[in-house]
Structures are given as C-alpha cells and as structure tokens.
Amino acid sequence: MDSSTFYYRYVTLSIFEVEGSSMRIAELSRAAEVPVPTIKYYLREGLLPPGELTSPNQAQYGQLHLERLRLVRALVEVGRLPIATIRELLADLERPDPDLHHILGCSLKPTSDLIDREGPSAASAEVDELIERRGWHVGSEAPARRVVAEVLTAMRQLDADDLAARLDDYAAVAEQIAAIDLDSVGRRGEPAAILYGAVVGTVLGDTLIAGLRRLAQENASARQFGHREA
C-alpha cells in the first residue's frame, strides 16, 4: 500500500465518520443540501435543535439533525407550511405518543387560491351533505370543505352544472386515492417519517394524479372520439 492509497482511505473513513455521527454546520449543509444561512435560520426559529457546543463558536451536529433538517425542508419547500405551523408539528412529534391524526391534519392544508375568497359559499351545504352521505369523519373547519364548495360554485358559474353533478363519482375515486395514500405512509412506522411521507405524497401526489389523469384522458378520448386513425 503506497502513501496515496493510505491517504485516500484515511480521507474516506474520516468523511464517513463525520457524516454518520458528528459534523460541523458546513458538513450538515452539504449532506442535507440546505444552505448554511437557511440552517442558521431554522436554528433561530427553533425548527432544529441546537448542536453540541465544542467551543464557544463551534457546534457539532449528528444524524438526528440531518434527518430533522430533511423533514423541515420538505415541510417548508414541498408543503409550503408556515414556520409557526411547522414548529407546532415538530413539538407534537416530540411527545411520547404523538397524535398522528392531528399532526397529519395540520400538515395537509390544501394549497389553492380558491380558499382565499371571502364570504359563505353557496355550495357548502352540498359538501356537508356529501360528507354525511359517505360517512366521512371530517372536522367542521377542514379547509378542503371550502375548496370543494368553491369549485362546485365556479363550475355552475361557468355553465357546467353537468360536471358539478358528478360530485359523488369523483368523491368515490378520492376515497380510493386516500386509501392508497394512507396505506403508503402507514407502512413508514416512525411518526416523523409518516409526517414527511404524508406531506411529500400529498403535495407531489396532486401533480402526479393530474398528470396521470391527462394521460388516461388522452387514452379515453382516443377510444371515444379517435376513430379516424384506427
């Protein structure tokens, strides 16, 4: 073994050791792909526990910081949740027996321009009835109630009552989607991993479902209307 091989092994081992157990903020930044100023911001906001001080100006971070940082990044960048909400979610996760249903409920606010509108929605009674009809356990303040009501109202304003009339058909499919969603994240045993999966899966899942819907629509349209190229 010549000296360069030895040096290579030494460097490799020391990187593994640092990544696995203890690292400075710059190394944590590289490992999590989060800029150092952002990590410092998360530390100030209490979204990341402080590192272990090894000198007055230097702290060491471990594997738990890395995992927490990845979760926070997903909640901020993918879930677009407010910092205050994330702080509450993380506090809830720290409890001995975290209330996952509550945690997931807080993390899965719908991201839609539609819910910013003011005033009561004409179709909200209709959504209440849908939820009752399907026996869904849904809180009276769930923002998605309003999203659905606003879409129904918008469809009718656009003279598409026939589309709004298919509400129950779409609700039945949404039930199947939610069953897949919950089955996927439920297999992640650990509460923080379930929260992470729920946020990533719900937000990216909306785009995934919209994309697959377009492909399936093209197929259905080809079969229904596309006789000329057969």
Next chain:
Amino acid sequence: MDSSTFYYRYVTLSIFEVEGSSMRIAELSRAAEVPVPTIKYYLREGLLPPGELTSPNQAQYGQLHLERLRLVRALVEVGRLPIATIRELLADLERPDPDLHHILGCSLKPTSDLIDREGPSAASAEVDELIERRGWHVGSEAPARRVVAEVLTAMRQLDADDLAARLDDYAAVAEQIAAIDLDSVGRRGEPAAILYGAVVGTVLGDTLIAGLRRLAQENASARQFGHREA
C-alpha cells in the same frame, strides 16, 4: 293597463329581443360578463367572428357570438391556453366533421411548473413502460408524460421511493377519473360544448379532486390513527 306598466313591458320585451337575437357590443359585454376592450381584443385576434355592420361604426352581435365568447373566455381564463392555440382550436371546431380527439388533446395541456425544466428525465422510461403496461393510447409527445416522470424523480430526490412505487395504483385510479370525465363531456353532443366542458372540467376538476382527496384523507387518517377521540 297604465302607461308605466306598458313602458315596463316594452322595455322587458326589447331586452329579451336584443339578448336573444341581436345586440350591440356593450350588451354583448354585459350578457357574457366580458369587458368591451377584451371583446375588441378577441375580435382583432380572430377569436370571435365580426358582427354584422349596421353602420360604418356599429356592429350587431347575436346568440352565436355570445356562446363563442363564453367558450373563448373559458379557454383563456380557466384553460389558460395561448391565443394561438385557441385560434387553431376554433378553426378545427368550424370544420364539418371536427376531430374531437385532436381538439381535446390540444386543449388539455397540463398546467404545471414541473414541465418547464430542461433536459431528459430519469424516469421517462418508467412512464413509457407504465403506458405500455396499461395499454394506453398516448402520443409520444404528450406533455403529461414529462409531468409524471418529473414527479417520480422529485419523490425519489426527497427520499420517498415508497410513494413513487405506488405509480400503478394511482394510474388505475386516474383511469377511473378519466372515464367519469369523458362520460360527462361526451353527453354534451355539440363539439364546441364538449371542448368547453373538457377544459372547465379538467382544470377545475384537478382542484375538485385535490379537495375531495384531502377530505377523504382526513377520514382515512381518523380511522387509521384517530383512536383517542373514539
């Protein structure tokens, strides 16, 4: 009958007559809820056929203009389609036997930030295989292929391979959604009405499905994790 009643009847009748058959641009604007400058823009761009000139400075518009204007507004505001695309779609609709499959394909481009990214996607072969496996008739240039591939890539970058692995489950549900979509709009016999319904139903439908998914998720989460409030 006193004179005020007579006047009322006269005014009412004349409004009905104008709305039903012939109206000036200001009346067309009120009836379609589209501002006059916007109507003039659509006229200049050829999205609306010119009215019938009754004097060098005045044109009359009819019921067909009103319907066309509502369709153009839906394509612009709901579908967010480029003007050039709308012009082509309208020209295709004018043909004696419009190719609805082609028209719907052009109108249903996915609206996602994800497809703006450059370069080949790692997961595109996977999407090809999915389409083959399900026997879907989908053009090789369909932008939704890329949307699905980018979501799969993003999920894996975010360490959510387990969610990406449920692709076939979500595809099966997307097939059901598309069947509802096509059944709804297919019942609208007239090609322009089918196009209108497809754009409104697809764009608003994405939000409807996302909202219903949140409600169904809350229900599934209550049943799976919500033991404490039983």
